[in-house]
Amino acid sequence: MIVTCKDDGNRLDSTLVTHIENCSRTSASELIKKGFLLVNNKIKKPGYRVKTGEKLQGTIPRPSPLPDCYPENLPLEIIFQDPHLIIINKQPGIVVHPSPGHSCGTLVNALLYHCPDIEGVGGAIRPGIVHRLDKDTSGIMVIAKTHYAHTAISSLFKSRDIKKEYIGLVYGNIKEKKGRITLPIGRHPFDRKKMSVNSKRPRSAETIWSVNKHFGDVATLLDIQIKTGRTHQIRVHFASMHHPIIGDCIYGSRKLKNIPTIYNNDIQKKIKTIPRQMLHAHSLSFKHPISGETLNFTAPIPEDMNKRSSIRAMINIAFSFKGRCFACC
CATH class of the missing domain: 3.10.290 (Structural Genomics Hypothetical 15.5 Kd Protein In mrcA-pckA Intergenic Region; Chain A)
Structure with a gap:
């Protein structure tokens, strides 16, 4: 050119x-x-x-070929299973499917070991996968065991007939009791690995939230529901509000605007001890693709969000200035 x-x-x-x-x-x-x-x-x-x-x-060299999928005997927390689908509680730190740089140790590798019948369902690289969670997001996922179930559940996601609820811990004190974010999301204009509300080619996105609990001026625990499923949607939307998810090293690394300056330096030190974003897919509700029965599943809040000492210590900073002590939720 x-x-x-x-x-x-x-x-x-x-x-x-x-x-x-x-x-x-x-x-x-x-x-x-x-x-x-x-x-x-x-x-x-x-x-x-x-x-x-x-x-x-x-010239642009060809990308590295995708790795082959093979079974691995990895821990897998199965909440429910029948001949058509599996409901699992994904642990943080687990990539959903193999990709360049992640050739093994993924959720798909574990599924192929524990449920070998899913091989080839919906594709060779992502067998059974109808939706994803980010590597460091924990929580509930539905996996298809048959081609019919894969098509049916994929259609439910596309038509937004699956109810997905998350729990997230964000920086700062959100004073409103509830709200809705409708900023469109697309690829970041300069960093193609990130998403942004300032994209040149955005797609509609909707996130609904309500306050579960406040922790002084430092943090707010939220109940979150997404109507759309854009990549990094929750993380991008709350970062756009200047209330990023705690522990998010991609979208929450800038200086915190919604926390009093007196806390910032101490909190930034504590942030480094949190290994992942504090975001958990808590519940999933949809109609069974065969029986039509309404299914409701929940995954308990993981230990690192509920009682992690580094989070407790971080929140204690805010209360210590007022002579109070934080009791773990």
Whole structure:
């Protein structure tokens, strides 16, 4: 491509992100550093400022092939199972299906061991999977055991006939009792691995929330329901309100705006001891794809959200300024 006046003066990596579909700035930077993308047949740095008339050329190497799925004897907490579906409580830190960089130790590997009949249901790489949870989000998931169930449950998700409720611990004191967030969500304009409410190509998203409990000015425990299922939806929506999910290193890493300044330094230190975002898929309700019976399932709040000492200590900071002590919920 030839640089036009529209891109004149822009960084080389940013220019490539603008013109290459599904390319993150990190990926563009790596391609430039490795010499796959050149400016007038010369290697430049990612921060090089392009000029009108310069020729950008190169090749993008093929992505790494997806790994094969194979059974692994991994712990799997099964809440319910019948010939058509499985309800499981996913533990935090578990990736749902294999992908480049995660060739083993995933939920799918465990499912193939404990429920080998799901092999090939809905596809070779994601057998049985009809929806996902982020790696560090815990909670309830439904898995299809047959092709018919996979199609039927996928349709329920698409038509929004499945009720999904979460519990999340967010920074700051949310003063309203309940609310609704309807900001559209799409790929981040510069970092393609992230989602954003400022995307160039957003899709509708709706999150409904109500306050469960306040912890001074430091944190609020929320009951959350999502009407849509956009990637990182809850995390992005609450970050947009300046009340990010506690422990979210992707969307909650900036200086906290909704916590009094007096707490910020101490809280930031405590944040580093929390290993994952405090978000849990608590319940799932839908009609059985065969019987039509309404099914309701819940997954208990995990130990690290309920009694984790680092969270308790973090919240204690706010109360210690007022001479009070926090009792774990």
